[in-house]
Amino acid sequence: xxDSTGTTRRAPRAAISKSSVLAGATLIFVWGVLGFINxxxxxxxxxxxxxxxxxxxxxxxVLGNPLGRLHGFRTGTTRKAPRAAVxxxxxxxxxxxxxxxxxxxxxxxxxxxxxxxxILGALLAVVGVVQVIKAVLIDPIEGGFHPLRSRGLPxxxxxxxxxxxxVPVAGAGVVARAGWRAMRIxxxxxxxxxxxxxxxxxxxxxxxxxxxxQRRAIGSYxxxxxxxxxxxxxxxxxxxxxxxxxxxxPR
Amino acid sequence: MALRMTVQTQLIxxxxxxxxxxxxxGFELSAETGLLPGTAYPILLRLENERWVTSRWEDxxxxxxxxxxxxxxxxxxxxxxxxxxxxxxxxRPSGSALRRLAAEGGQA
Numbered sequence: 001x002x003d004s005t006g007t008t009r010r011a012p013r014a015a016i017s018k019s020s021v022l023a024g025a026t027l028i029f030v031w032g033v034l035g036f037i038n039x040x041x042x043x044x045x046x047x048x049x050x051x052x053x054x055x056x057x058x059x060x061x062v063l064g065n066p067l068g069r070l071h072g073f074r075t076g077t078t079r080k081a082p083r084a085a086v087x088x089x090x091x092x093x094x095x096x097x098x099x100x101x102x103x104x105x106x107x108x109x110x111x112x113x114x115x116x117x118x119i120l121g122a123l124l125a126v127v128g129v130v131q132v133i134k135a136v137l138i139d140p141i142e143g144g145f146h147p148l149r150s151r152g153l154p155x156x157x158x159x160x161x162x163x164x165x166x167v168p169v170a171g172a173g174v175v176a177r178a179g180w181r182a183m184r185i186x187x188x189x190x191x192x193x194x195x196x197x198x199x200x201x202x203x204x205x206x207x208x209x210x211x212x213x214q215r216r217a218i219g220s221y222x223x224x225x226x227x228x229x230x231x232x233x234x235x236x237x238x239x240x241x242x243x244x245x246x247x248x249x250p251r
Numbered sequence: 252m253a254l255r256m257t258v259q260t261q262l263i264x265x266x267x268x269x270x271x272x273x274x275x276x277g278f279e280l281s282a283e284t285g286l287l288p289g290t291a292y293p294i295l296l297r298l299e300n301e302r303w304v305t306s307r308w309e310d311x312x313x314x315x316x317x318x319x320x321x322x323x324x325x326x327x328x329x330x331x332x333x334x335x336x337x338x339x340x341x342x343r344p345s346g347s348a349l350r351r352l353a354a355e356g357g358q359a
Contacts, residue, residue, distance in 0.1 A: 197322070198292070201277055204319040205288050208278045217288055224289030231293055235300055 179218035186225035194232040198225075254301050256341040259286055260294050264334045267304065267324065271331040274323035276309070295324055303330030 183202060187195035202221050209217050254260070262284040267275060280295075281288055298304040305327050309320040326334060 200319065201292065201322050202288070204321050205277045205281070207318050220287035220289030221292070222289065224287075224293055227293045228296065231296055 176215060176218060179215070179222060182222055183218065183225070186222065186229065189229050190232050191236050198228060254297060254337070256337050259290055261338060261341055262286060263291060263294050263298070264338060267326045268331065268334055268338070271326045274325045276321035276323050280324065298330070302327060303334055
């Protein structure tokens with residue numbers, strides 16, 4: 001599969017993760033329907049919550065992934081964006097499955113079959129947590145989301161690459177380092193291409209900022225992050241809706 | 252998304268309008284307007300989304316230059332026209348508003 005830069009994307013893997021998530025979404029939807037038939041309220045609630053998250057992934061699978069191709073947000077490194085977006089959606093899916101695990105443990109309404117499915121849902125949440133840890137510890141600008149893998153090395157312990165993304169602050173103290181980590185979390189909450197660009201611009205800015213101003217600049221970036229997150233997702237969703245109205249792109 | 256001409260937006264647009272052909276990067280814009288980067292960035296995103304502004308990464312080798320590439324912003328031709336009209340139509344920021352902004356932003 002060729003993207004807009006003419007480079008070859010590793011499509012099969014992304015397709016596999018999409019299909020597995022779709023399969024999971026369908027399973028949970030069916031579970032919710034069965035719960036409705038059997039009067040299992042907890043199963044209905046969980047089925048609905050997870051199907052909503054799964055629906056996002058269905059749209060993503062049908063339309064391709066517009067999140068990584070926002071107008072004007074290109075960083076020059078958009079090649080990895082689609083996969084990052086897929087895993088991000090998988091995380092959302094997994095996170096919404098946390099309630100499955102909790103309810104499975106707590107609710108007397110669950111029968112054994114429901115409990116097994118709920119625990120499977122909770123396992124997805126574990127995948128989500130790993131993704132969050134990777135996003136926080138691995139610098140998406142210098143290393144990408146899989147810095148070791150991109151160099152042909154196995155990425156068994158992804159956080160070993162954490163040192164690669166040095167804090168771009170002179171004599172970085174604890175506060176600056178914590179601030180930069182918080183910025184990575186904020187960037188992770190944005191669509192992938194926007195997050196990488198935001199961090200790259202921040203890095204560039206901080207490198208040129210006098211040491212006395214750097215903490216203030218980081219604070220300002222963090223204070224402005226919620227606005228950027230809301231704005232860029234609004235733009236992404238508007239673009240998504242536009243694409244949905246237009247129908248799938250011809251291949 | 253309609254573009255609200257807040258005081259901060261006006262400051263950024265005016266900085267870009269000084270020489271519409273000139274490209275400015277984040278640090279320069281921050282220094283010219285007195286705004287902190289966290290304030291300036293969402294405004295630039297909004298301007299870019301409205302196609303008033305276009306941006307590009309600086310084409311350098313960061314290892315040679317020993318610094319990361321900058322992101323340059325420039326008004327588009329249509330953007331410059333719209334920006335001038337918007338500035339003319341916008342309420343001028345009061346002296347106290349500008350002083351407050353300067354106090355908030357400091358020497359960014």
